[in-house]
Amino acid sequence: MDIEIEEGDISPNVGDGPTEVAQDTLQPTNDAAAEEIHTTHVPSQEENDDADLLHLIQTINQRIDIFAPPEQLQFAIDAQTTSYQSIMTLEHPFNQGICTLDVRSRCNLGILSFERALIDALATLNHFEARSGNLESLKAQCSSRIRLMIYWLDDIKRNEWERQRRFQEGQSLENAESDGEGPICISTAQFREPPCQTMNSAAIICIFLVSVLHLLCRLSRRHCNFVMRVLRILMRTILGKSHPINQWYQTNIVEEVPVDVRTAISRLDLNPTLIPYACCPSCCCLYSLNKQRPNSSQESMEVDESLSGDSDSEASQSVIEDDAPGYAEFCTYKEAEESEECGARLRKSRTVLGRVYTRAIRTFYHQDLSSWLPYLLTRPGMEEVLLDMSKNAFAAHDPSILRVIWDSPTIRAFKGPDGEPFFENIGAEIRLLFSLSFDNFNPLGNKQAGKKVKSKDASLEEPSYHWLQISMLSVRLRTCAQHRQYATEWLNAESQDKRNHLFELNGIRWSELLMLDYWDPCAFTLYNVMHGWYLNVADDYVRDILGVDMSKPSGDGLFVANRPKGAPPSEQELLNALDDISNRCAAPFDTLNLPQAPPDSIRKATLFQLCERRGQRRAGTRLQMWRTLLRFYGSNKTYLTEDIDDITDPSVDTVIDKEEKAYLNAEDILLSSKRASFVKDSEKLARFKKGILLRLCTKCGIVVPSKTPKPALASKLLNKQYIAPLAAEPGRMQGGRAVIGSDLIIELDNDIRRIVIPSWVSAKPSQFYSSQHGRLKADEWRTTLLVRLVVTLPRVWGPHGGCHKLLLNHFMHLVQALFIAGGLSVVIAPTTENGGQVPTSEFYKSEFQAYLQGIIELFPTAKVKPNTHLAFHVGDLLTRLGPVHPWRCYVFERFNGLLQNIPSNMRFGEFEKTLMRTFCIGARLKALVADGHLESLSEVGDVFQSTFADNHTGSLLYERLGLESRTINEQPLQLSKPQDTTLDSKMLLILVNTLNLQYDVGGKIYGTSLQCGPNIIPLDPRVWNLRECEIDGLKYRPSLSPTIDISANSRLFAHRDSHILVRFSDSDKIIPCSIQNIVAHRRISVMDEKTLIETFLIIRRYVELEPEHCAFDFWRAYKYGAGRLCYDLLADDPEIISLNQVISHFAKTPFPANAIAGIDRPCIHVLPLNWSF
Secondary structure (H helix, E strand, C coil), X not given: CCEEEECCCCCCCCCCCCCCHHHCCCCCCCCHHHCCCCCCCCCCHHHHHHHHHHHXXXXXXXXXXXXXXXXXXXXXXXXXXXXXXXXXXXXXXXXXCCCCXXXXXXXXXXXXXXXXXXXXXXXXXXXXXXXXXXXHHHHHHHHHHHHXXXXXXXXXXXXXXXXXXXXXXXXXXXXXXXXXXCCEEEECHHHHXXXXXXXXXXXXXXXXXXXXXXXXXXXXXXXXXXXXXXXXXXXXXXXXXXXXXCHHHHHHHHHCCCCCHHHHHHHCCCCCXXXXXXXXXCCCCEEECCCCCXXXXXXXXXXXXXXXXXXXXXXXXXXXXXXXXXXXXXXXXXXXXXCCECCCECEEEEEECCXXXXXXXXXXXXCCHHHHHHHHHCCCCHHHHHHHHHHHHCCCCCCCEECCHXXXXXXXXXXXXXCCECCCCXXXXXXXXXXXXXXXXXXXXXXXXXXXXXXXXXXXXXXXXXXXXXXXXXXXXXXXXXXXXXXXXXXXXXXXXXXXXXXXXHCCCCCHHHHCCCCCHHHHCCCCHHHHHHHHHXXXXXXHHHCECCCCCCECCCCHHHCCCCCCCCHHHHXXXXXXXXXXXXXXXXXXXXXXXXXXXXXXXXXXXXXXXXXXXXXXXXXXXXXXXXXXXXXXXXXXXXXXXXXXXXXXXXXXXXXXXXXXXXXXXXXXXXXXXXXXXXXXXXXXXXXXXXXXXXXXXXXXXXXXXXXXXXXXXXXXXXXXXXXXXXXXXXXCCCCECHHHHHHHHHHHHHCECCCCCCCCXXXXXXXXXXXXXXXXXXXXXXXHHHHHHHHHHCCCCCHHHHHHHHHHHHHHHHHHHCCCCEECCCCCCCCXXXXXXXXXXXXXXXXXXXXXXXXXXXXXXXXXXXXXXXXXXXXXXXXXXCCCCHHXXXXXXXXXXXXXXXXXXXXXXXXXXXXXXXXXXXXXXXXXXXXXXXXXHHHHHHHHCCCCCCHHHHHHHHCCCCCEECCCCCCCCCCCEECCHHHHHHHHHHHHHHCCCCCCEEECCCCCCCCEEECCCEEEEECCEEECCXXXXXXXXXXXXXXXXXXXXXXXXXXXXXXXXXXXXXXXXXXXXXXXXXXXXXXXXXXXXXXXEEEEXXXXXXXXXXXXXXXXXXXXXXXXXXXXXXXXXXXXXXHHHEEEEEEEEEECCCCCCCCCCCEEEEEECCCCC
């Protein structure tokens, strides 16, 4: 669909329909409660008449300015094939004739009340006599404008009549606005200037203040109305003292401030155009309300609002008569032709003042593109920004690396209706690309465990039961043509049973998006990495795969929580299962065509124990474990005979193994015991055999007689543990326990207290492993997985081999995959420009596949969930669409947070409108200030932006680093003030060398005052000290305040935004540094000899590890996302760098001497927070 936006319109000043237009009248209003009696002057009758006439003229002009025509009208009779007959003349009665509007329809309320008000105002205006030439001129202009508006209303009726007549002749009502096959023309005049622009500045500020309190500060409507009345009294008091004689002037200014916040919002023209539909609460089928597209002003009125106003007006009288709904009482939707109707109730009734009103139980609201897009494009500078973005996006770029979504092959290859690339050679056209996002949220917040309610879109809710039981790594993906074929077959199926059968075969249903010829579901469907990576994969890895148990030491991850529920299998059950397996394995069989299901007599616990005996994977369903056993015993039939013999005659080794497990369990109870649980732990220990307790006494150095009873042994062990705690064996990882146990949690807590991260990184909660903190957000999981665990796990597991080494490698496979794929660019092919980096997609796939394989091998009880499987396919999306930051859903999650904070009455089916309308109005309010349409708000703009600016932290702010051109915002300098510091000769020489390397043009160079020459420009040694600087939206600050003597306060902690990574011109290696000071320097340019002011950083490098200590840096073994160690020592010589040399911050974790095994000096762990490290 082509949409052509016109530059203007011949109609008078029109805007969006106000919400409470019907509440205003053209007669001057008086507020008795706020009226102030002036005793200094009593105006004469002539002065009162002139004031009333002036107020009437201004009120009429204001009413005309804020009127917006409805999108559709409903006539008393259907539009016929005859042409429109004009009945609107000043001599004819109001709303009569063949084209009379239906007074019972709500869509006619606005235009009827406005038409009656114009006629009444013209009659009232003619009764006034102007006593001055100025008033006479204003009266004549107002009368002329009223007549023009009346004739314009007649044009609106004529156009609507002709549109409906063409619709009856077979034309589409939606396309009747366009001429033939041409583009749809939409007027933008109503969006260019707010109707309140002609109001008094003081009244605009008052209206703006109350709108901000209601929309952004969440002040209730009742309290906002109170504020508006107080503001009216305040204005009347101030104006009464400044203009005691001109009472008419006071009344005019004060009456411009309404008494209701809804009217204030309508005066600012902030109401969006929302199209309502009746929505089935069961199947979400949509039904048009009254078969029309109502105006936003009509839909925003509640019943109590429509009952207010002038009761003598015919238009007002028509409001209380309920229209017959244009949809059925019960839902008539059918899944298929032969299916039964849904039958859910669609309507409910409500009695107000003795009248019964019918409304939809649930209403779905839609903001049409034709009403939103003109508003967007008429914002100052928006059209130019979009046009420049479209042109620059397809400029020449390096095809070996993708930085933005416009670089992706999918977007560049997208073709238009003419078969040519849609976004290339667009000329002066603006071609926009939109993304679709669907999400649910709990409007009550996640304050309770488990989601109780949800607010969501009106969409299909068929669950995706179809799940392939085979690996997708060796299967060819489905094409778009195949997808459309299967979807069409499903749509054309006659019955629901047939549809279910087709879905079981293909896993595809029909979607309305397939109506779009260009829609490719195979290429355009994305994996939401924000939810998938962090809220699913990371959460599943930490809590379900590794496991968290704060009451016991760390184990191997094979914890009891994953075992099937129910009693353990008996020996007979195990023998019966093995006999069945033996019978099936007696004859040759194909491992790719195994039986579909095990016998019903074999329980899941039986299969689990058989898999556990042979170390086979035992996660998932009975069918998965059954097939695992068939494959294993079919390939190793000798093991089958051995297991049958072991069950019938347990070996000594099995008994010894059970005793060893019991000893380790008793040791765990002793290690985790506390004084508060003395009685409980003593009872637990007394249940073990005496031999196990005597072994523990020997290990703890307790000498006891062999005849000592078990309760006494347990008491002695616990008392000894409280005085001299028994340490766990180094490197021991007990089976059957969670990996993150009490000992590892202590190490995590110690490192969390040490880590120094920048202010923009989401740092809380610290005890992520505890359920008391509730569910972690995506940013918090990102910090936990890629920062906190990366610091601790290599330090704890690195010195050990065996299972610890396998767990560490498995963890780093996941970290490296998410780190490289979550970067700000995607490498397609290795080149000299990108340093020969491995293609991002290939590296991600290899690392994530190793992570999946590690789950199968290291954690046979852990399940590989569908989300984890889908995450593997992100590698293909990186190649097709580029880096993930343009298409992941952090921004939509922030929208959910804003919607949750909007106050409402929580009436489900109704409050969705409140959320959508308030959200849109709040966005328009911010745009009104940012665009600068109203000069009255120019002084408020800076304060408003600083107060209500979005506090971007975490990943959303990190994604701003993806801009190709760096943005450096330097703090404004007051050059009239004296300089703070004078650089000494050494520092000045360093600055000279830095500038000469940076601006080597082969001509003039910089030097000190001691250096002379015709091509040498001496530098001023004076600089300004700055508190901070900004690069790509991130704040950088010095380690200490410039006013602090560093030598005298060497023990003070450095600022967390002072740890940076720097790339020097003499090396490609990135060096960790500390910002010592930030200064601004003024100089003369060597290029054009103009005065320049540039910001520089005075930094000192961290000292690198000696070669003998690098062997104990367990982080260096991993290429991405692990970081490295340096000594906790700064170089003696400071350096000066420009802001362009800064790469990013890094997370600094200091360790004391010997905290890292093999390193006897204090050191720090440097963890980069940028992809390029």
